Amino acid sequence: xxxxxxxxxxxxxxxxxxxxxxxxxxxxxxxxxxxxxxxxxxxxxxxxxxxxxxxxxxxxxxxxxxxxxxxxxxxxxxxxxxxxxxxxxxxxxxxxxxxxxxxxxxxxxxxxxxxxxxxxxxxxxxxxxxxxxxxxxxxxxxxxxxxxxxxxxxxxxxxxxxxxxxxxxxxxxxxxxxxxxxxxxxxxxxxxxxxxxxxxxxxxxxxxxxxxxxxxxxxxxxxxxxxxxxxxxxxxxx
Numbered sequence: 001x002x003x004x005x006x007x008x009x010x011x012x013x014x015x016x017x018x019x020x021x022x023x024x025x026x027x028x029x030x031x032x033x034x035x036x037x038x039x040x041x042x043x044x045x046x047x048x049x050x051x052x053x054x055x056x057x058x059x060x061x062x063x064x065x066x067x068x069x070x071x072x073x074x075x076x077x078x079x080x081x082x083x084x085x086x087x088x089x090x091x092x093x094x095x096x097x098x099x100x101x102x103x104x105x106x107x108x109x110x111x112x113x114x115x116x117x118x119x120x121x122x123x124x125x126x127x128x129x130x131x132x133x134x135x136x137x138x139x140x141x142x143x144x145x146x147x148x149x150x151x152x153x154x155x156x157x158x159x160x161x162x163x164x165x166x167x168x169x170x171x172x173x174x175x176x177x178x179x180x181x182x183x184x185x186x187x188x189x190x191x192x193x194x195x196x197x198x199x200x201x202x203x204x205x206x207x208x209x210x211x212x213x214x215x216x217x218x219x220x221x222x223x224x225x226x227x228x229x230x231x232x233x234x235x236x237x238x
Contacts, residue, residue: 004104005050005105006048006049006105006106006108006126007051007077007097007101007105007106007107007175008043008051008052008053008107008108008109009097010036010039010040010054011093011109011112012026012064013081013083014112024060025220025226027057027060030226034067035112036064037067037068038117038237039110039112039114039115040054040068042119044074044076046122048122049122051075051076051100052077053076053079053093053097054078054080055080055081055082055089055090055092055093056080056081056082058083061081077100080096085194087190087191087196088187088190090109090190091182091183091185094175094179102175103175104175104176105175106129107172107174108125109170109171109172110169110170111219113219113220114168114220115220115233116215116232116236118137118215120214121137121213121215122170128208129172129208132206133174133177134171134174134200134205134208135171135172135207135208136167136171136196136210137167137168137170137171137210137212138166138210139166139168139211140211141161141164141165141166143161145159145160145164167195167197168212171196181199181200181203181205185202189202
């Protein structure tokens with residue numbers, strides 16, 4: 001199954017209030033540039049990526065456009081606003097891509113909360129989408145894992161770690177598949193299913209888990225996560 005293009009939806013419309021009440025975390029300045037630009041710089045430079053659609057916070061639309069001058073970032077196809085929840089933002093991005101996408105193109109969803117881009121992992125996700133129709137980058141688990149009673153916080157049982165993965169960015173589909181499942185789902189359903197994997201399961205699609213290759217699965221949620229990124233960003237992106 002051949003594809004012509006690999007398209008990325010960069011999801012960065014959230015408010016991120018758990019990290020800072022005043023500034024969404026994707027716009028924090030780290031070593032002179034906003035967090036989301038670390039991701040844009042890598043995606044724009046990758047041979048395997050053809051187009052990038054940025055779905056940004058409405059309050060920062062002009063700022064995002066200023067940072068991502070399309071004369072410099074030639075793979076940025078468009079910058080649009082989101083803010084209606086992750087899955088609804090994805091649906092909007094998929095519709096935005098309709099003018100440039102064919103049925104068998106790859107479309108991936110990348111969260112700006114994951115600032116450490118795994119280039120080899122992305123290429124593996126693209127290959128897996130071509131083979132299986134849907135795939136997600138994932139962090140495999142190596143520590144001992146337990147299930148607990150949420151009320152007592154007591155350990156209930158050991159969970160086999162080979163059965164557990166942590167989702168990472170990106171995840172994706174062939175374009176026709178993504179278009180069908182996101183446009184056939186109501187806004188209410190999209191509000192309750194915040195991951196593409198959840199929708200894939202709801203539509204009984206197979207989704208391949210692809211192990212990370214070059215990066216740790218750092219997700220910026222709280223201030224401590226931002227402090228970790230500040231400490232490792234310079235060395236990681238040298």
